[in-house]
Amino acid sequence: MEPVAVIEIRQVDTGLQELFCDYVPQVFRRADFRRWRAWGEWTDAYRAFSVVESGRVVANASVTRMRLVLEGREVTGYQLGAVGCLPSHRGRGLARKAMDVALDACGDAPVLLFANPTVRQFYPRFGFQPWKQTLFAATYEAVPEGPPAPPLDLDDAKVRAGLDSLSSVGLPSSERFGARGYGKVASWPVANGFARPLRQLGSEVWVFAGVEGNTLYLDDVFAREPFDLRAWIPRLIDRPIEAVRFGFTPERYWPGAVEAGEDAEAHLFVRNLRLSQEAHRFPIMAHT
Ligand SMILES: CC(C)(COP(=O)(O)OP(=O)(O)OC[C@H]1O[C@@H](n2cnc3c(N)ncnc32)[C@H](O)[C@@H]1OP(=O)(O)O)[C@@H](O)C(=O)NCCC(=O)NCCS
DSSP: OOOOOEEEEOTTOHHHHHHHHHHHHHHSTTOOOHHHHHTTOOOTTEEEEEEEETTEEEEEEEEEEEEEEETTEEEEEEEEEEEEEOGGGTTSSHHHHHHHHHHHHHTTSOEEEEOOGGGTTTGGGGTOEEEOOEEEEEEEEEOOOSSOOOEEOTTSHHHHHHHHHHHHHSBOSOSSEEEESOHHHHHHHHHTTOSOOEEESSTTEEEEEEEETTEEEEEEEEESSOOOHHHHHHHHOSSOEEEEEESSOOTTTOTTOEEEEEOTTTOEEEESOOOOSSOOOOOGGGOO
């Protein structure tokens, strides 16, 4: 059998990116990179390590360079994503080949990934260990008041640039286990239609948030300076609420929030990464 080669697909490799975009929905039914790519979000921070056979990407492991924030300290790390193999090509060691090359590219730096229940036994083979993620919630009654916070549309290049900039120079939503500079990660679920709306509270405060039932889900907060999040809640809701849930560790924005169980859907795996023993939730908008 021919030796299997893994090729690196970078920002400049637009032809190979097409092959990658063809591969993704064949493995992950709800995922697509085309709109995100058309938005110009594939930068040098995103590299796909792909096995190409007969002009098709058949297996892959992608690496996103991240500015992680660990207990207040910024550290360069990597997040794996789009790890998979076409159903027709499984069981031949192809995902392993892609994983080995992707992990070589990460060196000794911290690596994390969010898996799914079918691959919990896969990542430990590559030196990863599972790590608990915690849900955070607060009981809080509020009613709508004042002008609603305007929505922001990431289809607009200026809005994408604004999110990049706030995320790069602003405060991380959590210092315990968070990140900076992930505007181009947060835009991915938006491009796929999975994200809650992005809303503007003041010129330098943007949040991903939405109401379901009587709960406000605050998925992430991008702010240049500290601000009083509670004061803005009435402008983020279109009906009375009784609770808030957070997509990140809210030690900064809602110190009284309580732990609301384990995030059983996160399936976080880490490698060369020592995380806080205190309960935490890596911001969901920073997941790849
Ligand atoms: C999981 C997946 C990537 C494996 O691809 P593959 O090419 O068949 O994997 P390989 O043949 O390279 O297997 C590598 C090793 O992992 C093992 N393995 C494969 N699939 C596994 C699974 N689902 N769980 C546990 N171990 C698994 C193999 O036995 C092999 O072990 P070994 O090298 O120690 O002998 C593939 O099944 C897939 O694409 N699944 C759907 C997409 C998905 O869920 N991806 C993960 C996103 S987080």
